[in-house]
Structures are given as C-alpha cells and as structure tokens.
Amino acid sequence: MDLFRTLGAGAKFNKSKYSRDFEVFRNAKDQSPLPDPLSADVVPELNFFKDPTAETPKPSKTGDGDDAAGKATPKEFENAELEPLKTESDANAWRKQNNIKVYGTDVPFPFQSFSELCNRFSLRSYLRRNLLESDYVKPTPIQMQAMPIMLHGREVMACAPTGSGKTLAFLLPILHDLKGPTKEGFRALIITPTRELAQQIYRELKKLSVGKPFKTCVLTKATNATNAGVAATLKSFDILISTPLRLVTALKEDSIKLEKVRHLVLDEADKLLELGFLEQVDEIFAACTSETLQKSLFSATIPSGVEQLAKTVMKDPIRIVIGSKNGATETINQRLLFVGQEEGKLVAIRQLIQEGIRPPVLIFVQSIERAKELFHELVYDGINVDVIHSERTQAQRDAIVQNFRRGKIWVLIATELMARGIDFKGVNLVINYDFPQSVQSYVHRIGRTGRAGRAGEAVTYFTKEDAPYLKTIVNVMKESGCDVPDWMLQLKNPTKSMKKNLRQRPISRDQIKTVSEYDERKLKRKHEMVEASKRRKLKTAGQTAAAAHGDDDES
Numbered sequence: 300m301d302l303f304r305t306l307g308a309g310a311k312f313n314k315s316k317y318s319r320d321f322e323v324f325r326n327a328k329d330q331s332p333l334p335d336p337l338s339a340d341v342v343p344e345l346n347f348f349k350d351p352t353a354e355t356p357k358p359s360k361t362g363d364g365d366d367a368a369g370k371a372t373p374k375e376f377e378n379a380e381l382e383p384l385k386t387e388s389d390a391n392a393w394r395k396q397n398n399i400k401v402y403g404t405d406v407p408f409p410f411q412s413f414s415e416l417c418n419r420f421s422l423r424s425y426l427r428r429n430l431l432e433s434d435y436v437k438p439t440p441i442q443m444q445a446m447p448i449m450l451h452g453r454e455v456m457a458c459a460p461t462g463s464g465k466t467l468a469f470l471l472p473i474l475h476d477l478k479g480p481t482k483e484g485f486r487a488l489i490i491t492p493t494r495e496l497a498q499q500i501y502r503e504l505k506k507l508s509v510g511k512p513f514k515t516c517v518l519t520k521a522t523n524a525t526n527a528g529v530a531a532t533l534k535s536f537d538i539l540i541s542t543p544l545r546l547v548t549a550l551k552e553d554s555i556k557l558e559k560v561r562h563l564v565l566d567e568a569d570k571l572l573e574l575g576f577l578e579q580v581d582e583i584f585a586a587c588t589s590e591t592l593q594k595s596l597f598s599a600t601i602p603s604g605v606e607q608l609a610k611t612v613m614k615d616p617i618r619i620v621i622g623s624k625n626g627a628t629e630t631i632n633q634r635l636l637f638v639g640q641e642e643g644k645l646v647a648i649r650q651l652i653q654e655g656i657r658p659p660v661l662i663f664v665q666s667i668e669r670a671k672e673l674f675h676e677l678v679y680d681g682i683n684v685d686v687i688h689s690e691r692t693q694a695q696r697d698a699i700v701q702n703f704r705r706g707k708i709w710v711l712i713a714t715e716l717m718a719r720g721i722d723f724k725g726v727n728l729v730i731n732y733d734f735p736q737s738v739q740s741y742v743h744r745i746g747r748t749g750r751a752g753r754a755g756e757a758v759t760y761f762t763k764e765d766a767p768y769l770k771t772i773v774n775v776m777k778e779s780g781c782d783v784p785d786w787m788l789q790l791k792n793p794t795k796s797m798k799k800n801l802r803q804r805p806i807s808r809d810q811i812k813t814v815s816e817y818d819e820r821k822l823k824r825k826h827e828m829v830e831a832s833k834r835r836k837l838k839t840a841g842q843t844a845a846a847a848h849g850d851d852d853e854s
C-alpha cells in the first residue's frame with residue numbers, strides 16, 4: 300500500500316476496476332531485489348570484478364543435463380495426444396487453422412505439440428524439461444513451422460507478429476543442433492539492432508539451456524573483445540549475441556573469429572538490412588565463412604524490398620508468414636486520436652492521467668530532445684515516470700528497463716530505441732505521442748503491448764500535419780480487425796515518395812511545453828521590463844552615490 304501512496308501522488312488509479320493489476324503492483328514491494336542487470340549478463344569467465352550475482356544458472360545435478368531425471372517436470376505439454384501430421388493435405392489444413400503461410404520448396408511439416416516435436420526430432424531432454432519449466436506448454440504458430448525448418452537444416456525468412464515467440468523459435472533449434480559445449484569457438488551468432496534486445500535474448504537462452512553449460516557471450520563494452528585477455532577467453536565460447544557495430548569493431552581488430560559459425564540469426568532482420576546497418580551486416584556475413592552456414596531471418600515486418608535483398612544472400616530459403624504480412628497483433632485494441640495542434644497532445648495525455656491510467660504505460664516520441672521535453676513536463680504531474688534514449692548511460696538504461704519490468708516505473712517515455720523486440724510482458728498501454736515515421740515503426744511500437752496472447756491497448760495521437768499519413772495506420776488497424784470510422788477508410792494513401800520522405804525526416808514539431816508561444820513572449824517581455832527597471836534604479840542609485848561621494852571629496 301505504501302508503494303501506491305508514494306508513487307501515486309497526484310495520479311488516480313481505479314483500484315476496483317483494475318483490481319488484478321492493483322494486486323500485481325501491491326506485491327511488487329514484497330519481491331526480493333533482482334540481480335543487477337549488467338552483472339547478471341556477465342559470463343563467469345568474464346566476471347573480472349568477481350560479482351557474486353553474476354553467476355549464470357547452474358547445470359542440473361545430472362551433469363550434462365541430457366538425463367531427464369533432474370528436476371521433476373511440473374506438467375505435460377498440451378495436445379500431446381494428437382497424432383503426428385502425415386500427409387501434405389493434413390499439414391496444409393493445420394497451417395490454415397493456425398494462419399501459417401509458407402513459400403518455398405519441400406517445406407517440412409509443422410508440428411502440433413511440443414511432444415510431437417520432441418519425438419520427431421529426438422529433442423534433447425534438457426530442452427524438453429526447460430520448455431516445461433518455462434511454462435511453454437503449447438507452441439505458437441511461428442514455432443510450429445520455423446522450428447522444423449531450422450531443424451532440417453534449411454534457411455528461413457520468417458515474418459510473424461510482435462510478441463508471438465520468435466525468439467524461442469530460433470533458439471531451440473540452434474541449441475539442439477549445437478548438441479553441447481565444445482571449445483572450438485563461436486558456432487552460433489545472433490545479431491540484434493540494440494544492446495537491450497541482445498541482453499534479453501541472452502536471458503531467454505540461459506533459461507532454455509539450463510542443464511547444458513554452453514558458453515554464451517553478449518558483446519558489450521564490458522566484454523570488449525579488443526582486449527587481448529578477453530579475446531583469448533572468447534575462443535572457447537559457443538554462442539555470440541551482439542549488435543552489428545560492436546562485432547564489426549572486433550572483427551576489424553581481428554579479435555573475434557566467425558569461421559566456425561554454423562547458425563547466423565538476424566533478429567529484427569528488416570532493421571538490420573536497412574541502410575545504416577547494412578554495411579556492417581555485410582561484413583559480418585563475409586566473416587562467416589563456414590560452408591555449412593545456415594542463415595535465419597526473423598521479424599514482425601519484412602517489406603518486399605528487404606525480402607528481395609535477403610533472397611540474394613540466402614540458399615533456397617523458405618519464407619513463413621504468420622497472419623498478414625507486416626500485420627499488427629490482433630490482441631491489441633488500436634485507436635487514433637486527433638489532438639489538433641502540438642499542444643493538444645499534452646492536454647490529451649494529462650486528461651488520460653486524470654481519468655486514471657493503468658500502468659505500465661509506454662510513450663513513444665520521435666527524438667531524444669522530445670523525450671527529454673516530455674519527461675520534464677510529466678515529472679511534475681505526480682506520476683512515476685522515467686525516460687530512456689541512447690544518450691542515457693548503459694547503467695541508467697539497464698536500471699530503467701529493470702525498474703519498468705518490476706513495476707517501479709509506471710510510465711516510460713522512449714525513443715525508437717525501445718520500439719523493437721523488447722519483451723515487457725505486462726505493458727497495458729502504448730501511446731504514440733508522436734506519429735510513427737513508418738508503418739513498420741507503428742507495428743513494432745504498438746507491439747510492446749498485447750504480447751504472448753495478452754490484451755493490450757495502443758493510442759496514436761495525430762495533428763493536422765500527420766493527417767496525410769493517417770491511412771497507412773488505418774490500413775494496419777483494419778487488417779487486424781480494429782474498428783475504424785468510415786471517414787478514415789475513405790482517406791487517400793500517401794504516395795511512395797511521401798512515405799520515403801517521412802522515413803528519412805520526421806515532421807518538425809513545436810517544442811513540448813505547457814506554456815504557449817504567446818504566454819512565453821508575454822513572460823519574456825515582462826522579464827525584460829523588470830530587468831530594465833532594475834537597471835534604471837541601479838543607475839539612479841549610482842548617480843546619487845556619486846553625487847554624495849563628490850560632496851565628501853570637497854569636505
């Protein structure tokens with residue numbers, strides 16, 4: 300209750316309406332503190348500071364973990380009783396039922412239950428056990444289809460909605476294929492656009508590999524491979540997770556070798572194949588020289604241009620599309636809100652807070668500057684708010700992410716940095732304070748809510764300046780089954796060049812501040828008048844003093 304009182308000063312929270320969430324937040328104060336996010340990511344070999352919290356999960360008592368006699372499995376997989384799919388038409392019927400579309404030659408059949416997967420591929424028993432212990436009792440559609448493709452050694456390009464379990468879809472086949480740790484050097488490489496996402500994949504991997512002491516490294520400043528000592532240690536690692544820039548720097552220094560890499564995953568592939576990352580990704584591809592290299596591309600959005608580009612570097616890939624291509628998750632209730640001018644946004648957001656928000660809430664703006672401005676406005680409104688962007692230090696970013704996960708931060712203001720991949724399970728509302736610059740950005744931003752089958756809400760503010768681009772969002776909303784007013788459906792689609800311009804340059808917007816331009820001018824004039832009056836007074840006082848001084852001299 301104290302937590303509510305402290306954090307909630309000034310904000311209204313409807314406790315009877317949202318009793319379930321209230322319980323979650325009330326319990327937050329009783330939770331034992333989580334390990335520091337940075338040290339939790341340090342592998343023991345690189346734990347130079349000997350931080351005891353940096354220990355990675357211990358292997359099971361059974362040593363190599365392949366023996367299922369370790370910890371008792373809590374329950375069974377769902378649909379275990381289903382007969383395996385035997386014919387192409389059965390497979391197609393199952394795909395149709397689960398909204399799975401596939402394109403390519405000799406596509407392996409999907410599976411219907413994790414039991415079927417375990418039997419069909421003689422899945423290592425530690426994986427079976429860890430699936431159950433993570434409460435993954437039923438596969439998601441992307442897992443049903445992507446896992447068999449990867450386990451058959453085929454290259455895959457997968458487009459599946461946000462929060463639909465793509466991470467597990469690529470991690471499990473990789474772990475199975477790697478069998479166990481060796482000291483050959485990196486055999487699997489996962490590339491992500493942000494460090495936060497790399498850390499999150501690392502955590503998921505650790506959870507899934509309990510019982511197999513694979514050595515995994517997230518390339519960060521702390522694990523800087525250009526340091527000779529670190530580089531030597533890394534030679535005995537199995538899996539590498541990195542952002543492109545860090546890895547390319549290490550490659551240029553010749554401190555990391557990728558010739559043993561058999562699995563290369565591009566998570567958020569469309570982002571990584573955009574200008575800005577493309578050159579670095581190209582260098583990484585070139586460094587992965589193994590003949591048996593298997594590439595896998597995953598994202599919630601894969602525009603056709605990127606798809607064409609990807610095909611040129613892949614071997615006989617199979618494409619998977621879950622639901623509609625570039626579509627939003629159907630469990631998200633999406634709304635568009637006209638706010639008139641820029642200042643209407645602050646009014647709208649304050650009204651929302653007054654009416655009672657349901658934390659956690661994520662707010663997206665288009666620049667670091669605007670993130671700071673909005674933070675300075677909301678921080679005085681009595682809600683527990685913070686801001687995350689690339690100018691904050693790594694330690695601050697880690698602490699913010701963790702505090703948001705733990706319910707300590709109610710409202711988090713973010714730039715595009717947080718738009719992709721980050722799995723905040725409980726986010727109830729995403730607010731696009733600034734209209735997104737592309738349909739992909741929209742899909743990923745709102746995808747921070749409504750994850751893993753949960754319900755979520757997304758509201759996008761738009762001004763007169765954003766109106767020409769509205770239809771792109773309307774199309775996504777309609778496609779994912781949201782109610783859209785008729786007049787919006789009649790809007791014209793923006794032209795290709797309009798969309799390109801917006802992607803390259805955001806709409807210029809007035810500063811986020813409560814005081815209007817007019818009031819600010821008035822205040823400035825008043826301030827100038829006061830200053831002038833002070834100067835006049837000082838001058839007069841000076842003259843009087845000088846006159847008095849003169850009198851003294853004469854005396």
Ligand SMILES: Nc1ncnc2c1ncn2[C@@H]1O[C@H](COP(=O)(O)OP(=O)(O)OP(=O)(O)O)[C@@H](O)[C@H]1O
Pocket residue numbers: 434435436437438439442459460461462463464465466467598599719720721722724746750751
């Ligand atoms: N089979 C499953 N059953 C239940 N939960 C699952 C299953 N697979 C994954 N999850 C959970 O679903 C959540 C979302 O998964 P994940 O982060 O992999 O989504 P994603 O598809 O990569 O999303 P994004 O496109 O936003 O990156 C995670 O919390 C994960 O633990």
